[in-house]
Amino acid sequence: MHELLCELRNLSWFDATKPVYPCDLSQAGQDSAALRRALRCNGDGQLTLHSFLRGGAALRGGGPVLSALWDTDHMVARNKSGADDWPSELAPMSDWSRWCAEHSRAGLRLPWGAVRTTQDPSLSDRAEALHQTQAARPFHNAALVALARGAGMAAGLPGPGLWTGSRVFALMAEAESLARRFARMQAARPDRMPRPAVTAAQMTVWLANEEGRKGRNGDVYRAAADELAIAAPNLLHWVSRANRARRGPQRFDVSLFLPLAGPERQHLTPSDLAAHAIVAGALATLLKAVFDTSPRTQLQAVGNNGPALALEDQVDRLAANVALMRCVTGGYFPAENIQDLRLGQAIALHLLRDRMETDNRSAGLAFRDFDGRSLRVQAHPRRFGRGLAELRRDAVPIAWPQEACHPAAHLTAVS
């Protein structure tokens, strides 16, 4: 592992002696490239094993790579309700429990009804399991467990009866639906990045000095391939050997094909996980925002299981793990994971804003975003109609993320 890490550190993007971009998240600001670089490095601007495995979120402290919520994730027997739409916010939790079992196969683990998922000892086994997992299921399970343990709602929310478990699940269902919609829109965009497998094949051709197809950004790919060959030759050598071991004899000396998998795992297509990171970003943000994640509450709720089940940290890790697994099977770039998690976060923030403005009551939600900064959604009531919700990051008012421009109202007179 150490040699592998050294090869990565040789690349200029990870080279702490070449601070092309600021490594401090507070300096990164809105510069997305700087933010992406800062997420890969520790506080000293160095790539470490911990930062390498972050999966696109600024996880607090060290701790294990995987969220404890993976181990509590499970499937329940599917209900045959046949209902396509989700229940209303006012529906009882029993309706939502049935909907979860039908929709994502999430549910409370019962001794006679639960079907345990396979224990996945390796990263590739876990990634393969994720390909077969409904994107929302781990988050539905986490929410059901939190509610069953009596976890309270965030202290800043208005009194009992308004923010209930049913409302949380209604928000999660709406967020998932929006996330899937945006994932489809992203996939249909003409400026979408090519898949890593395509880029890897192009790099193989570039490095063999054969004439490749001239696509858009051809110079960028060629320059990237050259940098890999110069700065990380051992990495390319290892990848070539791994490709020969898994795929058989190769035509090229340097074979960088992705995924690094034999025939048994080549059925795992990137489209399986197209919406997973956006869904994870949205549902993780909702759980962090709506549930009371203060340290005092965590200590009470954890019980005998130790501090590893602090909800905010584990939900962040779960979302980051989903993003990491998308990279393990070679379907998505780390940069896409970072963007998708934040798109999901934006979806959740807009949903919370909508609900809080509709309620028209004084309310506040505070939590950490995926960049480790503190976010606060504050709602102010008005005399009539909808209230006004504002977003603050580190106590500074900011614009709502990913907000679409809207046309101003027009008054037109036609005689």
Place this chain on the structure above:
Amino acid sequence: MTRNSGLTRFTVIDGGGTGRSVRDRIAVPEAPSLSPPELAADMAELFALGLVQDLRAEALLDPHCAVRIDGAT
């Protein structure tokens, strides 16, 4: 809203944000634009994760953990 009064017709086209659904409030971000160093780093990360995919997640934090490339190593 359209009102007809005599020979003059007033048409109000309300493009304000209050009536928009959450779906319409969110813009799809542009795909990340990667510079050559970042693209090289992203590809290197994918290659590295592909090489360590047969390890258990907990083992990845051990710098002395052996990574098996093929049958020989």
